[in-house]
Amino acid sequence: MAVRAPSSLFLTEAVGQNIVPSLARMLGGWTVAVILGVLLGVAIGRSRRFGDYVEPIVHFVRAIPPPALIPIFLILLGFGTEMRVSLITFAVIWPVLLNTIDGVRSVESLHLDTAKVFEFDRRKVFFGIVLPSAAPKIFAGMRVSLSVAIIIMVISEMVGLPDGIGNVILGAQRTYRMADMWAGILLLGILGYVLNALLALVETRITRWHRGAREGVS
Amino acid sequence: MSVTTTGTDLLTIEGLGHVYEGRQRHEAIGRLDFTVPEGAFVSIVGPSGCGKTTMLRCLSGLMKPTRGTVYLGGEPVTDVPRDLALVFQDYSRSLFPWRTVAGNIGFVLPRGLPKEERAERIRESLDAVGLSGAADKYPWQLSGGMQQRVAIARALAYRPKILLMDEPFASVDAQTRAELEDLMLDVRRRFDMTILFVTHDIDESVYLADRVLVLSKSPSTIVTTMEVDLPSPRDQVATRASEHFVQLRTEIAEMIRDQSTRRTASGAGAAAADTAP
Numbered sequence: 396m397a398v399r400a401p402s403s404l405f406l407t408e409a410v411g412q413n414i415v416p417s418l419a420r421m422l423g424g425w426t427v428a429v430i431l432g433v434l435l436g437v438a439i440g441r442s443r444r445f446g447d448y449v450e451p452i453v454h455f456v457r458a459i460p461p462p463a464l465i466p467i468f469l470i471l472l473g474f475g476t477e478m479r480v481s482l483i484t485f486a487v488i489w490p491v492l493l494n495t496i497d498g499v500r501s502v503e504s505l506h507l508d509t510a511k512v513f514e515f516d517r518r519k520v521f522f523g524i525v526l527p528s529a530a531p532k533i534f535a536g537m538r539v540s541l542s543v544a545i546i547i548m549v550i551s552e553m554v555g556l557p558d559g560i561g562n563v564i565l566g567a568q569r570t571y572r573m574a575d576m577w578a579g580i581l582l583l584g585i586l587g588y589v590l591n592a593l594l595a596l597v598e599t600r601i602t603r604w605h606r607g608a609r610e611g612v613s
Numbered sequence: 614m615s616v617t618t619t620g621t622d623l624l625t626i627e628g629l630g631h632v633y634e635g636r637q638r639h640e641a642i643g644r645l646d647f648t649v650p651e652g653a654f655v656s657i658v659g660p661s662g663c664g665k666t667t668m669l670r671c672l673s674g675l676m677k678p679t680r681g682t683v684y685l686g687g688e689p690v691t692d693v694p695r696d697l698a699l700v701f702q703d704y705s706r707s708l709f710p711w712r713t714v715a716g717n718i719g720f721v722l723p724r725g726l727p728k729e730e731r732a733e734r735i736r737e738s739l740d741a742v743g744l745s746g747a748a749d750k751y752p753w754q755l756s757g758g759m760q761q762r763v764a765i766a767r768a769l770a771y772r773p774k775i776l777l778m779d780e781p782f783a784s785v786d787a788q789t790r791a792e793l794e795d796l797m798l799d800v801r802r803r804f805d806m807t808i809l810f811v812t813h814d815i816d817e818s819v820y821l822a823d824r825v826l827v828l829s830k831s832p833s834t835i836v837t838t839m840e841v842d843l844p845s846p847r848d849q850v851a852t853r854a855s856e857h858f859v860q861l862r863t864e865i866a867e868m869i870r871d872q873s874t875r876r877t878a879s880g881a882g883a884a885a886a887d888t889a890p
Contacts, residue, residue, distance in 0.1 A: 508701070509707050512673060604753070
């Protein structure tokens, strides 16, 4: 497939060919990472024993720079979307996972005592107390993950099949089309900024109580 | 006497004792034997660090005591019983900051409760603590005293038979404290509730209760049981100024003082102090 001129990025079918697939892969990988990270984080945070077994492994695997694994991912998952989404998920799960563990572990013990006094069942404790308590930290992790997701998206698109914003930037640079290259870079900056702003909006809505409680409005 | 008890004991504590094991072994509770009659307002007063919180945690089933048994309505307490609610001292960490006042109260009601009854119980308990207007506020938007009112309302909506209170007014100012004390007396009349009230404030224990149990320092034992036969309704100014009130509070104060001096003078000798019923 031929590389399209990035000058047509904003207007032509290149939007569908490069921007949408890039965004979809990034958000897909990030979403999977958030779901897995929260589930695993809750399991590790709630069970001392499971945590003792798994945490050292987590800290080792997390220390591996994801781009170093690109060759392995290429061999195992091919050159297309699976490889890219998996690489993004692998790279961005850590902030969510670690923050979830931390958030779940720092649930106020008096809240749990209160739950016992009023005979909450496990479901009510989890959805009513553990998740809301951990939500501010989980969101903080999600935001870090989102910015990492963009980085890994670009890197993953510079290898394998030629599509996506990362590929456009690389192609433009190799053929000395500087304006096109900068256009791609600028686009990435805008995407990162907008996505982060959107997430921050959701975050303030859901964890409004957290800021209020910390500032102690009266 | 102002006690409206029916004579039966709702809460019975037999030979309760607790030791914290570990590197620094600490015997928090020596031996406690006492009963709380149905409908009574019993307060427990003792010096700070006398194992009051440990005792309440054992009574409420949050913690398993090393020795002894607690009976609620004749049944031994193993887990937290349905008929019991506990109001903690630290209201700010006990209320859920991500829920509104009404949300906090509704949260403790059983899931199967019909919508109207749910709303009615929230309304009634908020009304009882004088917070009808604050249903949609968040706890952190309220003052300390108001937050503790929410915690009390939450316990009331749960409809327990007995309400345990762990120094609930220790961290509010004196004015608010007096208001909350009267609120408790009012709530007790209104809901016909049995209340076990733990405090380190001698005046508060006498002002509120029908019976005061005086605890020793840890390992705690009951130094004495005192019936408070002050007339009801009680009044912050008149009751506290009455001769009888002053006499009762002085007696208790002396007892607590003697207890601590005797203890330091003769080691664990005072542990043998009687455990009157």
